[in-house]
Amino acid sequence: MNVVFWICAPLMVLGGLGLILFRKAVYSALSLALTMVCLAALYASLEASFLFAIQIIVYTGAVLMLFLFVLMMVGVDTPDSIVETIKGQRILAAVGALGLLGLMIFSIGGAVTAPSIGMDGATVAAGGNVQGVAQLLFGRYVWVFELTSALLITAAVGAMILAHAQRTKPKLGQRAQAEQRMKAYADRGDHPGSLPNSGVYATGNSIATPALLPDGSLAEASISTTLAERGAQVDSTRLRELTAEAFADAQRVRNEEDEEL
Amino acid sequence: MIDQYLYLAVILFVIGAIGVMVRRNALVAFMSVELMLNAANLALVAFAWHHASFDGQVATFFVMVVAAAEVVVGLAIIVSIYKTRRSTSVDNANLLNQ
Numbered sequence: 001m002n003v004v005f006w007i008c009a010p011l012m013v014l015g016g017l018g019l020i021l022f023r024k025a026v027y028s029a030l031s032l033a034l035t036m037v038c039l040a041a042l043y044a045s046l047e048a049s050f051l052f053a054i055q056i057i058v059y060t061g062a063v064l065m066l067f068l069f070v071l072m073m074v075g076v077d078t079p080d081s082i083v084e085t086i087k088g089q090r091i092l093a094a095v096g097a098l099g100l101l102g103l104m105i106f107s108i109g110g111a112v113t114a115p116s117i118g119m120d121g122a123t124v125a126a127g128g129n130v131q132g133v134a135q136l137l138f139g140r141y142v143w144v145f146e147l148t149s150a151l152l153i154t155a156a157v158g159a160m161i162l163a164h165a166q167r168t169k170p171k172l173g174q175r176a177q178a179e180q181r182m183k184a185y186a187d188r189g190d191h192p193g194s195l196p197n198s199g200v201y202a203t204g205n206s207i208a209t210p211a212l213l214p215d216g217s218l219a220e221a222s223i224s225t226t227l228a229e230r231g232a233q234v235d236s237t238r239l240r241e242l243t244a245e246a247f248a249d250a251q252r253v254r255n256e257e258d259e260e261l
Numbered sequence: 262m263i264d265q266y267l268y269l270a271v272i273l274f275v276i277g278a279i280g281v282m283v284r285r286n287a288l289v290a291f292m293s294v295e296l297m298l299n300a301a302n303l304a305l306v307a308f309a310w311h312h313a314s315f316d317g318q319v320a321t322f323f324v325m326v327v328a329a330a331e332v333v334v335g336l337a338i339i340v341s342i343y344k345t346r347r348s349t350s351v352d353n354a355n356l357l358n359q
Contacts, residue, residue, distance in 0.1 A: 009269045016276035016296055020284060028289050032296060035273070039299055042266070046310040048318050051302075058325050063295065063332050070336045071288060074343045085285075085352050093282035097275050104271045108264070116262050117313035132315040133322065141319055148326045155330035162337035165344070 004045040008038040029067050036060045047119035049129045196222040201239040202246040209234045216240075266307035273300035287339050287349045291332075298328050 011034060018031030040055040119129070126132030137145055172180070184190040196219050199211035210233060211222035218236055220228075227233060273296055280293025302321045309317025343349055 005265060005269075009265070012269065013272055013276070016273050019289070019292060019296060020276060020280035025286055025288050028292060032292050035296065036299065039303060042303060043306055046266070046306050048306050048309065048321075051306060051318055051321055054322065054325060058329060059295075059299070063329060066332060066336060067288065067292060070340060073340065074288070074349050090283060093279060096282065097279045100278055101271065101275045104274070105268065108267045108271060112263055112267070112311065114311075116311040119310050119313055122313040122315065126315070129318075133318055136315050136319045137322070141323075144323060148323060151327065151330050155333045159333045159337035162334070162341050 001045045004041055008041050008045075011035075012038045012042075025071050026068070029064060029071060032067075033060050033064050036064065047123060047129065050133050191221075198222050199236055199239070201236075202243040204234065204239060206234070208232050209239060210236050212236060212240065263307050263311045267304055270300045270304040270307070273297075273303070285350045285352055287342070287351050290351060291335055291339070295328065295332070298324060 015031045015033075015035035015038065019028045019035070022028045022031060036055065036059045040052050040060070043049075043055055044052040123129050123132060126135060181190075181192050185192040196211050198205065198207045199209040199219075199222065201209060207224065208227055209223075211219040213219050223233055277293045277295075277297035277300060280296065281290050284290050284293065302324055305317040305321045305324070307317075309315065309321075339349060346353055
């Protein structure tokens with residue numbers, strides 16, 4: 001038990017320090033995971049096997065993964081600003097933390113004098129750790145247990161309402177879209193059908209190559225506006241020259257073959 | 262024997278308190294709160310072991326349930342703030358101040 005404590009305690013303090021010192025939030029979350037796992041080991045050494053499992057399943061499994069999901073969602077590479085917005089906040093925080101530490105250390109030191117009993121007797125009397133916890137949970141604390149179910153349901157519904165995004169404009173149906181398209185045709189003469197394909201050339205047919213109109217000019221609608229704005233559009237005139245060269249070569253070879261015959 | 266567990270719980274609690282006071286990222290501040298809750302849990306389990314009673318363990322169980330509910334709602338709030346303000350810094354949530 002002592003061995004477990006002296007292995008886990010320094011790791012837990014290190015994890016805690018990592019939580020507040022790492023600039024990147026993902027490293028903080030992983031440090032917290034280390035602390036949680038070590039805490040689970042301490043629970044096991046304190047003969048709380050049920051809590052040992054729950055700690056790993058609920059904290060490292062669910063809560064921290066939820067934290068990591070949200071971290072990935074809000075962007076992992078947004079480090080904290082180091083600028084102090086409140087003047088002297090760090091110093092005040094350090095003084096406050098030292099005060100808290102001193103207060104609690106001195107209130108704990110020597111407060112517990114009686115020797116510890118250990119869980120052995122209680123566990124044997126209850127027939128096991130899980131049985132002992134269950135007897136209390138479904139006995140003396142059953143009403144609290146019922147209330148926690150209400151709490152969990154409320155939390156789940158609340159989270160769903162908070163995460164729900166209200167639609168700012170109504171969703172367009174197929175009929176509304178078709179009507180819009182025909183109206184654009186009537187008002188501005190926009191072509192109501194599908195947009196033209198991208199160009200197909202001898203050396204390339206990607207979506208970045210614009211198609212050519214019969215008069216040789218570029219068909220603007222054949223390439224996505226996003227690509228055009230990004231500057232990813234390929235120069236079609238160059239591709240056309242290549243294509244023309246390829247055709248010319250093919251024609252020359254064919255002519256030579258015709259002459260040989 | 263139980264003293265060492267209590268001292269560890271105190272140290273973790275104070276580290277969590279520092280994190281809440283110093284860090285700006287709402288998620289890290291939130292994780293520090295979790296660390297404080299876990300420090301209290303450690304003290305509860307240590308006292309349960311000291312007194313050979315299961316009450317401390319049951320209390321820890323309830324703390325975990327409440328913490329899970331708290332995480333769900335808190336993270337939903339952080340996500341909804343991020344959706345509207347594109348930031349998770351606690352300093353930027355000052356709309357009522359302006």
